[in-house]
Amino acid sequence: MVPMGLLSSSFFMLSLTGYRVGVAEKGLLTIRLSINMTGGHSSAPRAESSLSAMARAVAKLSQTPHPHHFGHGVEVDMLEQLAPYFPIARRVFISNLWLFGPLVAWLFSQKPETAAGIRTTTSVTIFNSGIKANVIPGYAEAIVNHRVNPRDSFDEVLERDRDIIDDDRIKIDLIPTVLPNHPPSPISSSKSFGFSVSAKYPPC
Numbered sequence: 001m002v003p004m005g006l007l008s009s010s011f012f013m014l015s016l017t018g019y020r021v022g023v024a025e026k027g028l029l030t031i032r033l034s035i036n037m038t039g040g041h042s043s044a045p046r047a048e049s050s051l052s053a054m055a056r057a058v059a060k061l062s063q064t065p066h067p068h069h070f071g072h073g074v075e076v077d078m079l080e081q082l083a084p085y086f087p088i089a090r091r092v093f094i095s096n097l098w099l100f101g102p103l104v105a106w107l108f109s110q111k112p113e114t115a116a117g118i119r120t121t122t123s124v125t126i127f128n129s130g131i132k133a134n135v136i137p138g139y140a141e142a143i144v145n146h147r148v149n150p151r152d153s154f155d156e157v158l159e160r161d162r163d164i165i166d167d168d169r170i171k172i173d174l175i176p177t178v179l180p181n182h183p184p185s186p187i188s189s190s191k192s193f194g195f196s197v198s199a200k201y202p203p204c
Helices: 050-063 074-085 088-095 097-108 154-165 193-200
Strands: 005-011 014-020 027-036 121-129 139-148 171-174
Touching: 027 050, 027 154, 050 121, 050 139, 050 154, 074 088, 074 097, 088 097, 139 154, 154 171
Parallel strands: none
Antiparallel strands: 005 014, 027 139, 027 171, 121 139
């Protein structure tokens, strides 16, 4: 899920330097969450404001990652390619994912770099609300950036976001950014001629 390029990584205490061949690209989905509520003066606050409702929504999104797809994506091919370079003891885990898959998936989830490779990611990047220190805002918005796993669709990601937020007052809109929204690419086969050539004859 990454462009071809020089790779220096450590996994299961294995240090490698080599080239990665990208066989898929994650999708890009940027959305705006927005809510309008009654504002007012800070001397007479209501039980809830637009800002607190939005803060709760983005906290839920940040704390509830999308489910992983370990075992159904490109990571399996990657591990098969790397297996010969692991010490024998660790190779047992990599070569028997049918048994140790849940453990390896958990290990992937412990680091942001590997966790991102097995699931759709969620990043809250912008939060806007309020105009003055003593004014309770009536409007709040947040921008959320998803990198969509090839095993997910836009509709599935948006539906899950709505379920996680669980607040019908919060509106969700797709918005254009410098990089336009685009769905994930299909996964190319690692058995293809192009992959074989790229793996055997990497660029200098």
